[in-house]
Amino acid sequence: MFTVFATTVAGIENLAAKEAQEIIHKKAWIDGPGRIAINIDKMEDAVKLLYLARLVKRVTLKLSEASLNGAQEDLKTIYEAVYSSNFTYFLTANDSFAVRSKRVGTHEYTSIDVARVVGQAVIERILKEKNYRQRVNLSEPDVIFRSYVLHDRFYFALDLTGDISLERRGYRTEAVHPAPLSPILAASMLKLVGWNGAKNLLDPLCGLGTICIEAACMARNIPAAYLRKKTLQVVRRPPFPELNPEHVFSELDIKIKHHEKQPITGSDIKKKYIESAMRHAKIIMVDDTINFKAKKLEEYMKDQQGSFDLIVSNPPFGLRVGHPKNVTTVYCSLFKVARHLLTSNGKLCIITPHTKLVKSLSEKENLPITHERPVKYGNLNVKIFVCEK
Ligand SMILES: C[S@@+](CC[C@H](N)C(=O)[O-])C[C@H]1O[C@@H](n2cnc3c(N)ncnc32)[C@H](O)[C@@H]1O
Structure with a gap:
């Protein structure tokens, strides 16, 4: 068994x-x-x-753990926890x-x-057991070990992900937006409203379209790391010779429903973001199911009432850019639009630092x-x- x-x-x-x-x-x-x-x-x-x-940033295989108390002597505990673990299996003589x-x-x-002590324990154990000095390469290593000191716990693990977090899906290639949302947070919001691909979904402040793209990928069973296959550490360097990650991927790719249509709409006031969003959607092959358009939030008040089941959005935080008054105006419009557009029992899900404002608007708009x-x-x-209507 592995942890x-x-x-x-x-x-x-x-x-x-879950x-x-x-x-x-x-x-x-x-x-x-x-x-x-x-x-x-x-x-x-x-x-x-x-x-x-x-919803995951990185996956690692646990090798050992230990309790810490914060003092210098922890470094000895960490050395012991690494030295006595079963990591030597994962290194050959040629590996860095x-x-x-x-x-x-x-x-x-x-x-x-901590990194120095862990590295020292690795080198000294290999020297003792195999009689050679394992090479260190900090920029392009063959094998990556992760050490976590989290308050009073130490964990030593083999990295299966690689240096690039799984949060980087690979479709967001144009860095034209100052505040794109983490795809992990976007997916979490979609899970919280029970998105299943069938309901009418809108993000009226979509920026580069992260929420819409994640929604389409979820509904179509497009794996989160679909564009990242080759970059994953488990592929670059499988930890066990009999493990064939590409085979696992192929079996999962069979479940992708490439041409299934989902009712997803994304809009933003800025045309240039919408153009990037469309190109990003194309990279991950969901451009045919998302209706992206340049549109001002307030214009939705002219649309038919009750035309969306779900509004999932990331309104501007206004902490780095924008005037606080403008931020309040956008939030007021968003709640008005949600009241107008949502079906009964429809849901509005937002991520924001402005908790007081949200609480007062949720009351005001019922x-x-x-x-x-x-x-x-x-x-x-x-x-x-x-918030629920
Ligand atoms: C925090 S960003 C959204 C980022 C997006 N979730 C992403 O991942 O790229 C908020 C967006 O709201 C848009 N916006 C602000 N006021 C607007 C309005 N009145 N109508 C439509 N869009 C607006 C901005 O252009 C910006 O792209």
């Missing part, structure tokens, strides 16, 4: 655990902020998780390796100290909040709200 860790966005751990369970039919548990863990019997399950999970280290909390040492969850948006504390 696999998956990192995610803090605040959506229970959704990520998704992992649905993918590999094994119980997943929350292992800390932004982390879940799952026991698997076969490595193919880790590959499935890597390829399909929409790197240690990527992350530390959260207060400790008498830095993440650089769209009660039925779900509220704090999430991390980079370093910002924001909330996802679901």
